[in-house]
Structure formats: C-alpha cells, structure tokens
Amino acid sequence: MEIIRAKHMGFCFGVAGAIKMCYKVSSDEKNRGKRIYILGMLVHNEHVVSELSKQGFKIVEEKDILAGKDELHKGDVVIIRAHGTSEKIFQLLKEKEVEIYDATCVFVTQIRKTLVDMESQGYDIIFIGDKEHPEVKGIISFGKRVSVCNDLEELKNLEIDPQREYCLLTQTTLNKKKLEKIKSYLENTHQNVKILDKVCGATQVRQEAVEELAKQVDILIVIGGKTSSNTKKLYDISMSFNPNTYLIQDETDLKDEWFEGKSKIGITAGASTPEEIVIKIENQIRGIH
Numbered sequence: 001m002e003i004i005r006a007k008h009m010g011f012c013f014g015v016a017g018a019i020k021m022c023y024k025v026s027s028d029e030k031n032r033g034k035r036i037y038i039l040g041m042l043v044h045n046e047h048v049v050s051e052l053s054k055q056g057f058k059i060v061e062e063k064d065i066l067a068g069k070d071e072l073h074k075g076d077v078v079i080i081r082a083h084g085t086s087e088k089i090f091q092l093l094k095e096k097e098v099e100i101y102d103a104t105c106v107f108v109t110q111i112r113k114t115l116v117d118m119e120s121q122g123y124d125i126i127f128i129g130d131k132e133h134p135e136v137k138g139i140i141s142f143g144k145r146v147s148v149c150n151d152l153e154e155l156k157n158l159e160i161d162p163q164r165e166y167c168l169l170t171q172t173t174l175n176k177k178k179l180e181k182i183k184s185y186l187e188n189t190h191q192n193v194k195i196l197d198k199v200c201g202a203t204q205v206r207q208e209a210v211e212e213l214a215k216q217v218d219i220l221i222v223i224g225g226k227t228s229s230n231t232k233k234l235y236d237i238s239m240s241f242n243p244n245t246y247l248i249q250d251e252t253d254l255k256d257e258w259f260e261g262k263s264k265i266g267i268t269a270g271a272s273t274p275e276e277i278v279i280k281i282e283n284q285i286r287g288i289h
C-alpha cells in the first residue's frame with residue numbers, strides 16, 4: 001500500500017496568519033488580563049477552533065452582536081476571523097469600543113476593496129459564490145449594487161441590462177472549472193461584463209493538485225472541516241475524477257472497508273486542516289493495513 005499526498009494541501013497562508021495572530025495577540029503584554037474573543041470560527045476547522053478555546057479564547061457570534069445579545073465590553077479584544085466580516089459588524093464593534101485585530105486574509109480584503117472601487121467607477125457587481133458563506137456575506141456587505149449567483153444556472157437567470165457596465169468578482173475558493181464555464185458563457189453573451197478572476201492562489205494550486213492525484217489513485221481521502229468551503233470544493237473535484245473519494249474530519253471517520261483491495265491511497269487536506277490531523281490519519285490508514 002502506498003499513501004500519496006497531493007502536491008499542494010493543508011494550511012494556506014491566510015489560515016496560518018490568522019492562527020499566528022491569535023497567539024501573538026494573547027501573548028502581547030498589553031492584552032494581559034483582557035478578555036480575548038474570536039468572531040465566529042476563526043477558520044473552518046473544528047480542531048483548530050477547539051484548540052483555541054482550550055487556550056482560553058472566547059467566541060462571539062455575529063448574530064449575537066447584531067441582536068445586541070453579546071457580552072462584549074469596552075476594552076475587550078476581538079479578533080476578526082480569516083474570511084472576514086460585514087461592514088455592519090465592524091461598525092458595531094467600533095461603537096462598543098473593543099479593540100479589533102483583523103485577521104481577515106489579504107486576498108479577501110483585496111476583493112472587498114476591488115468591489116468598492118469598481119462600484120465607485122460605476123460598475124454594477126455580479127458576485128459568484130455561496131450566498132450563505134460568511135466570506136461572501138462579508139464582502140458583499142461593502143457594496144450597494146451587488147447580485148450574487150451561486151453558479152452558471154443562476155447567472156443565466158440574472159437580468160443583465162445591456163446599457164449598464166458590470167464587473168464580475170468571485171469568492172476566493174470558487175472551483176476554477178466552474179469559473180471557466182462562466183467566463184466562456186459571458187464572453188459569448190454579454191460583452192458589458194468585465195471579469196476579474198479572484199480565486200486565490202492557494203485554492204487554485206490545491207484544486208489542480210487534487211485533480212492530478214485523483215486520476216492516479218484507487219481511493220482519495222479529503223480531510224477538512226464540515227463547514228469548510230475550500231475542502232468541499234476539493235471533494236467535488238476529486239469525486240468527479242474518482243468515485244472512491246471520501247471527506248473526513250479526523251481519523252475516527254475512517255472505515256476499513258474503503259481500503260479493501262486498494263493499493264494507492266491519495267490524501268489531500270483543506271486550507272484550514274492542521275498537519276497533525278493529516279499525520280494521525282496517515283498513521284491510522286497504515287494501521288488498518
């Protein structure tokens with residue numbers, strides 16, 4: 001039996017930076033004795049979140065801040081998660097006079113800035129992404145003329161006014177193939193849509209690597225959080241090339257029967273999956289055989 005890792009997998013730059021920021025903030029002398037909160041899930045991985053909570057970080061939910069039901073007080077510290085938040089939350093946190101540390105990934109911030117900039121130049125925005133994802137909700141909250149479409153089908157139903165100029169932006173973790181289809185549709189139907197590809201580099205190389213790996217292995221294990229968008233995309237891509245693809249959170253999800261008669265095992269992990277989880281899973285797989 002051979003275990004082959006995808007060429008690119010696991011922690012990305014944005015997730016690593018957000019975790020580093022948490023520990024830097026908590027070890028900073030000036031924050032000694034202060035209550036330190038993280039806004040929602042810092043990254044979409046339950047293991048990372050539970051480790052942070054063991055270290056004493058508290059969680060404050062967006063919905064509670066919006067409803068005025070949070071327990072934040074002046075002087076508390078709030079760390080903004082890697083996929084950012086909405087303009088309203090930033091405003092409410094400032095009003096509460098808490099100290100804000102922004103761990104929003106720079107790629108998310110760039111999209112937010114581009115959206116505001118393109119709107120100010122007169123463009124209406126078409127945003128391709130999952131409307132329910134916090135990253136998307138956060139980014140689009142900074143705009144005024146934004147339509148969100150999850151996929152090509154939804155885009156086809158969108159009324160695009162030939163007299164107006166549009167700018168298409170994307171969620172950082174969008175499936176590249178999905179974007180290519182959207183691009184080719186728009187290039188043939190609507191010349192008044194300027195397409196700005198904002199899929200982040202970390203997402204792109206991980207998606208290409210899982211496709212390459214899925215084609216050469218008997219079974220592919222995708223490791224990541226249930227709510228992680230980029231992990232789900234890796235699963236979808238692998239599944240489209242290899243039906244023996246399984247998405248798991250940790251070693252307890254593995255099933256012996258998946259490996260019966262299989263010799264080449266592929267492994268990839270979402271951008272918020274810690275290396276120690278990957279190692280535990282590899283060890284468990286070796287133990288199964």
Ligand code: F3S
Pocket residue numbers: 012013014015082105106107108172173200201202203230271
């Ligand atoms: Fe940032 Fe891309 Fe990671 S947007 S958080 S580098 S998946």
